Amino acid sequence: MVCDILIQANTILTQDPQRTVLENAGVAITGDTITAVGPWENLSRRYTAGQTLNLNHAMVMPGLINAHTHAAMSLLRGVADDLPLMEWLTKHIFPVEKHLSPEIVELGAMLACAEMTRLGTTSFCDMYLIEDATYRAVDRAGLRVLGGEGIFMFPSPAYADTERGFDLVRELHERWKDHPRIRQAVMPHAVYTTTPEILRRCLALSQELNMPLHIHLAETVTETEQCLAATGLRPVQYVHELGLLTPKTTIAHGVDLTEAEIDLLAGTGTVVAHNPESNMKLASGIANVPYMLQRGVPVSLGTDGAASNNALNMFTEMTSCALLHKVRCMDPTCAPAQAVLDMATLGGSRTMCMPDIGYIAPGMRADMVALDLRAPNLQPLHNPVSHVVYAATGAEVCMSMVGGEVLYNDGAFLKIDYPSLLKEVSALRSWVREKLS
Ligand SMILES: [Zn+2]
Known part of the structure; x- marks a missing residue:
């Protein structure tokens, strides 16, 4: 079968109704929707993808809301x-x-x-x-x-x-x-x-x-x-x-x-x-x-x-x-x-009021993020949910995706011109100061 993107992940914290956690797993995405989730071995055999995201070092989870x-x-x-x-x-x-x-x-x-x-x-x-x-x-x-x-x-x-x-x-x-x-x-x-x-x-x-x-x-x-x-x-x-x-x-x-x-x-x-x-x-x-x-x-x-x-x-x-x-x-x-x-x-x-976001499963929107598990504060990985709530700081996020579109990957913003944004934001400081005084 053909899909647009295949993600290969070390761990997938799905947050599905059974709270399934998968290791050595993958997600197939077509358009803005997740089409399959499962062991990487099965998925890589079943799907040919336009793009493969190798997140072997990362835990993929639903994007936070x-x-x-x-x-x-x-x-x-x-x-x-x-x-x-x-x-x-x-x-x-x-x-x-x-x-x-x-x-x-x-x-x-x-x-x-x-x-x-x-x-x-x-x-x-x-x-x-x-x-x-x-x-x-x-x-x-x-x-x-x-x-x-x-x-x-x-x-x-x-x-x-x-x-x-x-x-x-x-x-x-x-x-x-x-x-x-x-x-x-x-x-x-x-x-x-x-x-x-x-x-x-x-x-x-x-x-x-x-x-x-x-x-x-x-x-x-x-x-x-x-x-x-x-x-x-x-x-x-x-x-x-x-x-x-x-x-x-x-x-x-x-x-x-x-x-x-x-x-x-x-x-x-x-x-x-x-x-x-x-x-x-x-x-x-x-x-x-x-x-x-x-x-x-x-x-x-x-x-x-x-x-x-x-x-x-x-x-x-x-x-x-x-x-x-x-x-x-x-x-x-x-x-x-x-x-x-x-x-x-x-x-x-x-x-x-969007029942198609919030967990990773076929039919859901492909809104996902990945945490780099090589971060020292995420090692060793005993319990993914514990790490996400008590150990992660957000700095470990190495990929963010909304509706199958990658917005951030490996330190780079793909949609936002961040250097220009920084300049504009910094130029606005005097405006705020003026209005406050
Ligand atoms: Zn408020």
Whole structure:
């Protein structure tokens, strides 16, 4: 049989429903789809390929899925650290974001795409302003995205008022709906930046255009207090009464939740995008992920924006996630490595509403990355899942592929002109400084 690409790997961590791990194995790819996975001996006999990728020294695994980020905020990395959420957001982030242009957003998103590609993330869920510019970056960089224009009750750099914001969502939907790697969601920013009417309209629009819904929710105790004062309800109950909790909804953070609220998320099939490092850095709190998993809430993992993390690194995010819950529960069996890797792959596919990504099997999209097992911190290889969650740093990624297209290989970006990108990003430092002062 003929296929486009054959990958030969030392180890394949498939993350398939049986969590199969294969040694001396291969993957056959045709177009953007995986056509076969199995022992190399069989595959190499059955297939002739246009291209063979020799990854004998590497472990191939599904590309990681960053379930909550704001890609273009990579340009604001390190501009304001060590502050509480509301002060950080209103005094440092919003004042700069007010001046964003499509060119700047595209540049920031491109930098984020380079970082994610380099660190083994192949798909991400993105909420930002002037999202059209982010789609242009994603189109060029080759990654996969579920994006959404942030909807606010006040003007944004992308629209003069909320009504125009809704028009823009429709326009972007029309413009990008046939792109193979770009899909859209309706993304009201948060309860404290919208009104009940806006949230109702967001839900109706998501149903009309068959798009997922994504919102920051229950991130801090302050948010809960403000919501209680304004509506008489805590954030989860408030959005539930508006009908927002569904299997196609992801709430980002879910930190300040009662057990009854987690039960409600489980009952409605709502996904929680957990962002442990951002929550730690802004001291927002610790989401009760062990209880969510116990109750069957689908949990995905995200970095949040680079301004509150400060990296878009899903490997270190997995490490932080596993360690944080163990020390919170004072129980080392909490958040085991396999559950954490599941969040960064299978959970991510739930947030993205893309059931054809997240594991390696025939029929799935060919979104894969490879870790160089010759790295001293990955030797010896006793347990691949343990290495991925506790030992890998992302620096070991030697290949990233999305939809059968290699984006990064052996230290080289194949789609992004990285030297030019570096120059442009560095030239933007004075612009950011000016807007901050
Ligand atoms: Zn966020």
